[in-house]
Amino acid sequence: MTLIRKNFDVLIIGAGGAGLNAAVQLADADLRVAVVSKVFPTRSHTVAAQGGVNAALGNVDEDQWHWHMFDTVKGSDYLGDQDAIEFMCREAIPTVYELEHNGVPFSRLENGRIYQRPFGGQSRNFGKEQASRTCAAADRTGHAILHTLYQRNLKARSHFFTEYFAIDLLQDEEGGVTGALVMNIASGEPMLLNARATLLATGGCGQVFRTTSNAHINTGDGMAMALRAGIPLQDMEFFQFHPTGVAGRGMLITEASRGEGGYLINSEGERFMERYAPSAKDLASRDVVARAIVTEVREGRGCGPKGDHVLLKVDHLGEETVAKRLPGIRETSKIFVGIDPAFEPIPVYPTAHYVMGGIPSDRFGRVVAPARHGPEEVVPGLYAAGECACVSVHGANRLGGNSLLDILVFGRLSGLDILDYLREHPRHRQTDSASEEKAMARFRRFDQEGEGIAVAELRAELQKVMEDHAGVFRTDEIMREGLEKMRDIRERLDEVRLHDRSRTFNTARVEAFELENLVDVGMSIITSALHRQESRGAHSRPDYPDRDDRNWMRHSLYFREDDHLDYKPVRTRPLSVDSFPPKERVY
Amino acid sequence: MRFEVYRYNPDTDAKPYMQAFDLEVERGMMLRDALLKIKEQDESFAFRHSCGEGVCGSDGVNVNGSNRLACITPVAELKAPVVVRPFPGRPVIRDLVVDMSDFYRQYQAVEPWLKRKEPVPEQESLQTPAQRARLDGLWECIMCGCCSTSCPSFWWNPDKFLGPQALLTAWRFLADSRDQGEEERLDALDGPYKLFRCHTIMNCVEACPKHLNPTEAIGHIRNLMLKKSV
Numbered sequence: 001m002t003l004i005r006k007n008f009d010v011l012i013i014g015a016g017g018a019g020l021n022a023a024v025q026l027a028d029a030d031l032r033v034a035v036v037s038k039v040f041p042t043r044s045h046t047v048a049a050q051g052g053v054n055a056a057l058g059n060v061d062e063d064q065w066h067w068h069m070f071d072t073v074k075g076s077d078y079l080g081d082q083d084a085i086e087f088m089c090r091e092a093i094p095t096v097y098e099l100e101h102n103g104v105p106f107s108r109l110e111n112g113r114i115y116q117r118p119f120g121g122q123s124r125n126f127g128k129e130q131a132s133r134t135c136a137a138a139d140r141t142g143h144a145i146l147h148t149l150y151q152r153n154l155k156a157r158s159h160f161f162t163e164y165f166a167i168d169l170l171q172d173e174e175g176g177v178t179g180a181l182v183m184n185i186a187s188g189e190p191m192l193l194n195a196r197a198t199l200l201a202t203g204g205c206g207q208v209f210r211t212t213s214n215a216h217i218n219t220g221d222g223m224a225m226a227l228r229a230g231i232p233l234q235d236m237e238f239f240q241f242h243p244t245g246v247a248g249r250g251m252l253i254t255e256a257s258r259g260e261g262g263y264l265i266n267s268e269g270e271r272f273m274e275r276y277a278p279s280a281k282d283l284a285s286r287d288v289v290a291r292a293i294v295t296e297v298r299e300g301r302g303c304g305p306k307g308d309h310v311l312l313k314v315d316h317l318g319e320e321t322v323a324k325r326l327p328g329i330r331e332t333s334k335i336f337v338g339i340d341p342a343f344e345p346i347p348v349y350p351t352a353h354y355v356m357g358g359i360p361s362d363r364f365g366r367v368v369a370p371a372r373h374g375p376e377e378v379v380p381g382l383y384a385a386g387e388c389a390c391v392s393v394h395g396a397n398r399l400g401g402n403s404l405l406d407i408l409v410f411g412r413l414s415g416l417d418i419l420d421y422l423r424e425h426p427r428h429r430q431t432d433s434a435s436e437e438k439a440m441a442r443f444r445r446f447d448q449e450g451e452g453i454a455v456a457e458l459r460a461e462l463q464k465v466m467e468d469h470a471g472v473f474r475t476d477e478i479m480r481e482g483l484e485k486m487r488d489i490r491e492r493l494d495e496v497r498l499h500d501r502s503r504t505f506n507t508a509r510v511e512a513f514e515l516e517n518l519v520d521v522g523m524s525i526i527t528s529a530l531h532r533q534e535s536r537g538a539h540s541r542p543d544y545p546d547r548d549d550r551n552w553m554r555h556s557l558y559f560r561e562d563d564h565l566d567y568k569p570v571r572t573r574p575l576s577v578d579s580f581p582p583k584e585r586v587y
Numbered sequence: 588m589r590f591e592v593y594r595y596n597p598d599t600d601a602k603p604y605m606q607a608f609d610l611e612v613e614r615g616m617m618l619r620d621a622l623l624k625i626k627e628q629d630e631s632f633a634f635r636h637s638c639g640e641g642v643c644g645s646d647g648v649n650v651n652g653s654n655r656l657a658c659i660t661p662v663a664e665l666k667a668p669v670v671v672r673p674f675p676g677r678p679v680i681r682d683l684v685v686d687m688s689d690f691y692r693q694y695q696a697v698e699p700w701l702k703r704k705e706p707v708p709e710q711e712s713l714q715t716p717a718q719r720a721r722l723d724g725l726w727e728c729i730m731c732g733c734c735s736t737s738c739p740s741f742w743w744n745p746d747k748f749l750g751p752q753a754l755l756t757a758w759r760f761l762a763d764s765r766d767q768g769e770e771e772r773l774d775a776l777d778g779p780y781k782l783f784r785c786h787t788i789m790n791c792v793e794a795c796p797k798h799l800n801p802t803e804a805i806g807h808i809r810n811l812m813l814k815k816s817v
Contacts (some may be wrong), residue, residue, distance in 0.1 A: 039645065042730055043637050043644060045637075048642050105763075112714055137726075144726060151699045456627050456630070500631035504680065504681050505680050505684050506631075506633070
């Protein structure tokens with residue numbers, strides 16, 4: 001086997017919204033950009049985003065980025081960094097206009113402007129009336145955006161390495177990143193991609209849970225690569241469970257169904273959100289609604305023969321609205337539960353959806369980690385954007401419509417910052433041979449012969465453990481037990497063997513690498529969760545039911561080495577406006 | 588229920604063969620679930636899949652003679668034995684995984700991006716709901732390839748005939764009120780092959796898992812060409 005080496009100016013790992021929006025900035029500037037993706041770009045999970053992207057365009061009602069910022073800070077349960085949040089909410093407006101100019105087929109209002117719908121946790125005047133801030137292309141906004149960005153990259157002639165799997169980052173002697181070792185899935189051959197700057201844009205890790213809205217590919221690859229390169233993961237205890245997954249299956253029913261006027265009922269036919277969130281009701285923040293549903297079911301007011309879900313009603317909106325505004329979830333409901341939501345309610349239950357935590361980065365997309373001079377020193381040559389990164393703009397809970405926004409704003413900004421970085425760093429860094437050997441050892445790991453544990457078996461076990469021990473409600477006892485089980489799974493990872501060690505398009509090999517990534521990411525989630533002794537946003541502990549700002553208004557940092565935890569302060573100073581001090585969070 | 592799947596691994600097999608699996612069928616089971624069960628029994632079985640809900644377009648296969656998306660095809664709708672093959676007319680890489688390069692190349696050939704001659708406005712460009720409605724049934728394409736790989740004209744001329752998917756995309760941009768590239772787009776589609784190899788067999792319409800209608804889109808392009816040439 002000959003090891004192919006290639007040099008690029010920039011290496012982007014991941015071709016979802018963040019990776020593609022970065023790539024287009026760089027390719028337009030005539031740089032040599034390699035975009036590596038384990039699937040064809042339009043298969044990336046951005047495609048599944050439904051409801052829309054938030055921007056205070058004010059097309060429906062008066063709106064301001066400052067109100068958007070307030071909602072995001074409050075939604076984050078005051079764990080989000082206010083400088084990054086201000087930046088994102090201001091940038092939202094030109095970012096959406098740029099998407100439109102690039103061809104995204106947004107739905108339209110009568111006056112020809114972009115259609116905007118109400119979403120959870122949105123308000124005008126700092127917590128007063130409901131806002132309509134989510135820009136939508138029916139309920140297939142992610143599809144519309146991802147396809148447009150791919151098209152834009154074709155125009156810019158970005159260089160795609162499609163169906164290449166990233167094995168590990170390469171580093172120089174000082175820990176600076178020099179590229180990555182990747183595997184051509186079709187041939188099974190390794191390849192070394194050297195680059196002056198590398199952007200991780202590998203998306204989320206929902207596959208650590210059994211019931212999830214996330215695709216098969218969402219295995220936290222970039223996060224695990226960062227961990228193995230000695231970089232910590234930030235705030236991994238904060239995992240969002242979307243309130244409305246299809247009961248028993250997990251696929252998503254968009255929040256737009258409630259934004260358009262839908263609501264939840266229990267077995268008594270009661271619109272129970274009125275009890276949990278008297279003013280916002282069904283449009284309270286996602287963590288609030290998810291907890292309410294689980295509580296209803298636990299207290300015996302669940303629907304169905306097993307009483308294990310609640311119902312989402314949109315049938316009162318009329319068939320025309322459902323057909324026009326919610327065609328995607330109508331199709332999903334028909335196919336997977338045999339129900340037409342225009343006439344019948346949909347059985348729903350929370351589903352693992354989104355990780356607020358990730359690779360610590362600043363608002364320019366630069367990866368920052370504790371080093372000699374403080375907790376936020378830049379890792380030379382490495383960027384991260386999108387769900388795999390933690391800027392942090394979502395803090396302890398993300399608002400609906402802020403995920404597409406995050407990937408687009410910070411994807412774009414990392415692209416632009418990389419342009420500056422490359423001007424200052426005209427030469428390639430020298431990869432340390434030890435780093436290359438380490439990556440190659442990982443590449444060869446599953447060539448090991450003999451009998452052992454099957455990938456699918458250990459993966460199923462991991463997903464079950466995470467679901468049972470790191471779900472919507474978490475106690476010390478439950479998590480401690482989960483952590484032990486996870487440690488055991490990590491140990492048994494060494495015993496995993498492949499029966500099929502062939503080269504050509506060996507999906508079993510890819511899944512084995514993904515399993516390793518899932519174990520690392522799962523460990524970061526449960527370890528960080530166990531140590532945070534408070535309830536904040538999506539991290540909800542019956543044994544510590546209150547938010548504890550004095551001790552816990554800080555970010556967690558999990559290191560793979562010795563499962564060590566560190567902490568750093570929340571950035572409470574915005575860029576130009578006054579800070580929003582922590583307040584009780586009611587909807 | 589009996590499933591017969593196409594197997595071919597160029598590393599180990601001299602030629603392709605069909606392999607039978609008997610699976611317990613559960614309520615609500617999709618074809619993708621069945622393929623995953625087969626993979627649990629035999630990890631060497633290869634197929635592409637990801638979202639599991641019909642939006643990413645990864646898992647197009649040929650089942651009982653029709654091209655379908657495995658994750659949204661209920662097993663209950665299929666007659667036993669369920670025969671699963673790779674897309675017809677495409678080179679097989681392994682098992683159900685085919686080489687789709689021609690398909691992607693044809694997509695790229697229609698220059699699927701918005702062409703503007705005038706500078707863009709500071710805010711969004713305006714589009715009425717009626718103008719926007721012309722894109723419905725076009726922009727939802729997930730590029731799964733079910734249509735183009737069921738089209739005999741594409742089987743025979745995958746390098747010259749653009750195929751239903753790329754032509755649907757061409758019309759998606761021609762139909763967009765914001766696009767200003769009509770003339771060059773139509774010029775590029777001219778000639779005996781690119782567009783005119785479509786013989787309205789309509790396999791594409793039958794195959795599309797998103798219920799889109801490439802044949803109709805091709806008809807619209809032809810009409811527009813006719814109108815412009817008069």
